[in-house]
Structures are given as C-alpha cells and as structure tokens.
Amino acid sequence: MEPTLSQKRLPQEQRRQQIIFEAMKIINEEGYPAFTTRRLAKRVGITEPALYRHFKGKEDILINVIQELDKIWTETHSELERIKDPKKRICHFISAHFKYIERNPDILAVLFADEYIRLENNVQLKVSHMIDKRVEYLNTFLSTLLEGKIICGENARALTLIIMGSIRMAARNWRNKNYSYSLTKYGEDICCNLVNMLFKN
Numbered sequence: 001m002e003p004t005l006s007q008k009r010l011p012q013e014q015r016r017q018q019i020i021f022e023a024m025k026i027i028n029e030e031g032y033p034a035f036t037t038r039r040l041a042k043r044v045g046i047t048e049p050a051l052y053r054h055f056k057g058k059e060d061i062l063i064n065v066i067q068e069l070d071k072i073w074t075e076t077h078s079e080l081e082r083i084k085d086p087k088k089r090i091c092h093f094i095s096a097h098f099k100y101i102e103r104n105p106d107i108l109a110v111l112f113a114d115e116y117i118r119l120e121n122n123v124q125l126k127v128s129h130m131i132d133k134r135v136e137y138l139n140t141f142l143s144t145l146l147e148g149k150i151i152c153g154e155n156a157r158a159l160t161l162i163i164m165g166s167i168r169m170a171a172r173n174w175r176n177k178n179y180s181y182s183l184t185k186y187g188e189d190i191c192c193n194l195v196n197m198l199f200k201n
Contacts, residue, residue: 016054019044020068021106023061028109037061062123065110070130072100077137086145087199091191093138094167098187101171108175135160151198159198166190 010018022043026035037058041048055061076096083089101108111127143156153159170190174183 012054015044015046016064019051019054019061020064023065024068024104024106024110027113028106032109032113059120059122062110062120063126065107066123066126066130068104069100069107069111070126070133072096073130073133080137086141086150087195089141090163090198091188091195093134094163094191094194095184095187097167098170098183101174102183105175105179108171112172112175131164135164138163145198150200152200153198163194166194 019040023035023040026039026043030039035058037051038048040061041051044051055064076093079096080089080092083092139156139160142151142153142159145151146153146156146159151159167190170186171183174181174186
C-alpha cells in the first residue's frame with residue numbers, strides 16, 4: 001500500500017505547512033473548540049510529541065496560521081507600489097485579498113473566531129498587527145487622494161473603514177453561502193461600485 005502524505009517523512013517546512021493548513025481545516029469544519037493539538041496531530045497523522053517538534057503549542061500554531069494570511073501583504077504591497085493609477089490600485093488592494101481568500105477559504109474560520117481569538121492574547125496581537133498594516137497603508141493612500149481632491153469624501157479613516165468593512169462582510173457572506181459563487185468576481189463588482197462612488201471623473 002502506498003503511504004499517505006501524512007505517513008511519509010516530510011521535510012520540516014513541508015510538514016509545518018501541512019500542520020498549519022490542517023489546523024485551518026479543523027477550525028473551519030468543526031469549530032474552534034474542536035481545535036486541539038491532539039486532534040490536529042491525529043489529522044496530520046503524527047504523534048502529539050512530534051507536533052511539538054514543529055510548534056511550541058496551540059497558540060504558536062494559531063500565530064503561524066495568521067502569518068499565512070499576512071504573507072499576502074508583502075507581495076501585495078510591492079504590487080501596489082508599482083500601480084500608478086489610483087483606481088486600479090484601490091481595486092488591486094481589494095481583489096488581492098479576495099483572490100487569496102477564495103484559494104484558501106479555511107482561513108476565514110480563524111479570522112471570524114473573534115470570541116475565541118480574544119482569549120489568546122498573542123494571537124489577538126498578531127491579528128491586530130496584520131489588520132493595522134493594511135489599514136494604515138490604505139488610510140495614507142486615501143489621505144493623499146483626498147488632499148489632491150482626486151476622490152470624494154472628507155475623512156480618509158472613514159473611507160478606509162468602508163473598504164475594509166466591505167472586504168470582511170463580503171468574505172463572511174460568501175462563507176455563509178457555502179462558497180456557492182466566485183468571491184473574486186463579486187469583488188470586481190465591489191471595486192466597480194466603490195470606484196464610482198469615490199472618483200469624481
């Protein structure tokens with residue numbers, strides 16, 4: 001019988017990635033309370049002590065789950081800086097998040113497990129830091145556009161909240177609808193409407 005991926009001896013980084021994505025799946029499929037190191041080790045097909053060779057514990061795993069989502073920001077930030085058209089830059093900011101979420105829907109269960117994440121102080125700090133980087137980038141960019149009278153509005157923070165809130169609400173609705181439509185395509189509709197509201201011309 002051919003050994004499964006979990007039964008094979010994997011390189012350390014590959015095993016870590018497997019553990020991270022299985023953790024996301026458990027939280028998404030069974031809920032946060034079902035996420036234990038014992039349950040995770042069983043899903044991965046390794047012993048619990050072997051799991052601890054890769055991560056310090058449950059909190060460390062959760063932090064690495066959040067870091068998976070944060071990886072998109074390094075790439076997206078570089079892409080955004082190369083986009084000169086402000087309309088296209090705002091749309092790329094939105095669409096990049098939707099594309100990643102659509103490829104990795106299990107991450108949503110972690111992001112929306114607010115009542116549980118708040119109990120894990122270091123995880124909450126990591127989530128806050130991840131969000132703050134996006135908020136500050138968007139706020140700074142929108143402030144520049146407002147100062148140049150390129151977009152409509154009076155408060156960059158309020159506009160930032162609208163855009164970030166739109167991403168979060170759209171992702172939540174998509175999950176609640178059992179991923180029954182293209183989030184990326186829906187994101188294009190959101191971009192179109194936001195651009196029409198923000199830009200004068």
